[in-house]
Amino acid sequence: MPAWRTETTSTMTTLDSTHDPARRSWVDSANDPATDFPIQNLPFGRFRRAGSGDPWRIGVAIGDRVLDLAQARSAGGWDVDIAALLEPLAAGDLNRFMALGAPARRRLRAALSDALTDSSDASDASGGRRDALASALLAQADAELTVPCTIGDYTDFYTGIHHATAVGKLFRPDNPLLPNYRWVPIGYHGRASSIVASGHPVRRPNGQTKAPDAETPSFGPSRRLDYELELGFLIGPGNALGEPIPMARAEEHLFGVTLFNDWSARDIQPWEYQPLGPFLAKNFASTISPWVVTMEALAPFRAAFVRPDGDPQPLPYLDSAQNRATGALDIRVEAWLQTAAMRAAGSPGVRLSAGNSRDAAYWTAAQLVAHHAAGGCNLQPGDLLGSGTLSGREPSEAGSLLELSDGGKRPIALPGGETRTFLADGDTLTLRAHCERPGARRIGFGACAGTILPAPPLP
Numbered sequence: 001m002p003a004w005r006t007e008t009t010s011t012m013t014t015l016d017s018t019h020d021p022a023r024r025s026w027v028d029s030a031n032d033p034a035t036d037f038p039i040q041n042l043p044f045g046r047f048r049r050a051g052s053g054d055p056w057r058i059g060v061a062i063g064d065r066v067l068d069l070a071q072a073r074s075a076g077g078w079d080v081d082i083a084a085l086l087e088p089l090a091a092g093d094l095n096r097f098m099a100l101g102a103p104a105r106r107r108l109r110a111a112l113s114d115a116l117t118d119s120s121d122a123s124d125a126s127g128g129r130r131d132a133l134a135s136a137l138l139a140q141a142d143a144e145l146t147v148p149c150t151i152g153d154y155t156d157f158y159t160g161i162h163h164a165t166a167v168g169k170l171f172r173p174d175n176p177l178l179p180n181y182r183w184v185p186i187g188y189h190g191r192a193s194s195i196v197a198s199g200h201p202v203r204r205p206n207g208q209t210k211a212p213d214a215e216t217p218s219f220g221p222s223r224r225l226d227y228e229l230e231l232g233f234l235i236g237p238g239n240a241l242g243e244p245i246p247m248a249r250a251e252e253h254l255f256g257v258t259l260f261n262d263w264s265a266r267d268i269q270p271w272e273y274q275p276l277g278p279f280l281a282k283n284f285a286s287t288i289s290p291w292v293v294t295m296e297a298l299a300p301f302r303a304a305f306v307r308p309d310g311d312p313q314p315l316p317y318l319d320s321a322q323n324r325a326t327g328a329l330d331i332r333v334e335a336w337l338q339t340a341a342m343r344a345a346g347s348p349g350v351r352l353s354a355g356n357s358r359d360a361a362y363w364t365a366a367q368l369v370a371h372h373a374a375g376g377c378n379l380q381p382g383d384l385l386g387s388g389t390l391s392g393r394e395p396s397e398a399g400s401l402l403e404l405s406d407g408g409k410r411p412i413a414l415p416g417g418e419t420r421t422f423l424a425d426g427d428t429l430t431l432r433a434h435c436e437r438p439g440a441r442r443i444g445f446g447a448c449a450g451t452i453l454p455a456p457p458l459p
Contacts, residue, residue: 029063036444340426
């Protein structure tokens with residue numbers, strides 16, 4: 001039996017014909033081996049024709065095109081249940097569709113995959129609907145993309161143990177990793193209103209800082225602006241207030257995964273965060289990639305969740321057989337920097353680091369969901385859980401400039417003679433990611449990019 005037909009006990013890891021690497025689309029660009037969006041992916045996003053000012057619409061990415069799901073529904077020819085699933089999407093409401101859960105996603109995914117599959121038989125579902133759906137395609141180059149859904153609440157976690165250890169060494173050389181780290185997923189509640197989509201500029205924040213030799217703090221622009229290479233996990237169905245989510249069902253509450261950059265002002269952060277945690281150092285902007293790769297699309301790229309020898313195993317409420325077998329995600333993540341000088345010279349930039357979420361994350365997405373709701377917190381469709389910075393063991397796998405420059409002590413040499421310890425005005429920082437395994441089609445996440453603008457005038 002081919003790998004893409006293997007059945008497992010979890011709908012989140014079930015492989016079916018939509019994952020078949022031999023499946024090809026009549027949208028030619030989706031068959032390019034380098035595309036992030038082959039027919040095996042089909043991520044959701046919100047878009048409109050660039051410059052139109054129209055209401056936001058919901059679409060799926062296919063090659064270098066967006067399939068407008070409102071136009072696709074109007075094209076007709078769908079089974080009654082598929083037409084019903086397309087209804088909230090045609091209305092521009094991804095959150096309402098997210099609330100329907102995995103069975104609805106799987107059913108619609110199969111229908112869209114069949115409709116977009118290349119076929120020489122014009123009498124079948126794909127051939128008969130091809131002309132109608134072709135008119136529902138818009139070039140991504142002609143589309144404006146935004147935050148993929150309404151994000152009501154945002155929580156940022158700290159799952160990257162190598163990042164936590166490296167940062168801990170900068171501030172606590174003798175005790176870099178606090179004793180609770182290996183027992184409880186550490187997180188804080190962030191600011192949802194300042195989450196922006198890839199391509200939106202990021203203004204350098206002002207805030208209070210205090211130099212070690214200064215008697216009083218000062219207020220002004222951050223001089224140590226940094227990025228954080230993260231994944232974002234978006235919630236599908238929620239839970240009622242006061243009702244925890246057990247680990248055995250935690251993945252049922254996950255909709256999909258994005259790239260996420262939690263911009264950080266490293267000089268503002270240490271002065272303000274004690275004793276209640278991050279504030280102005282984090283709330284000025286966070287950037288999310290515009291496409292949500294569903295949990296179903298990620299099924300071929302699951303991995304076992306294994307703790308290092310000698311580390312404690314999770315407490316029972318954070319443990320399950322399914323999580324041990326397939327809880328980790330095998331996603332290659334990268335950070336790229338393009339300075340203003342590089343842009344002027346026509347250079348696409350330089351890769352700062354590359355790693356893998358499977359090796360970086362100490363906690364799985366399911367564990368974050370279960371822990372977040374363990375005290376009775378009610379998660380809602382569209383809520384965002386940030387993974388925290390995903391740094392690997394090696395210096396080349398660091399997910400922030402704080403680590404790459406050793407806290408600003410070692411400038412990073414760039415092509416053309418430039419150097420960086422932290423981000424300069426005019427810099428564009430781009431996160432990219434993809435999944436790739438033998439026997440599966442490579443899929444990607446699109447770009448998560450932001451360009452740094454100067455700080456606003458002081459009040």
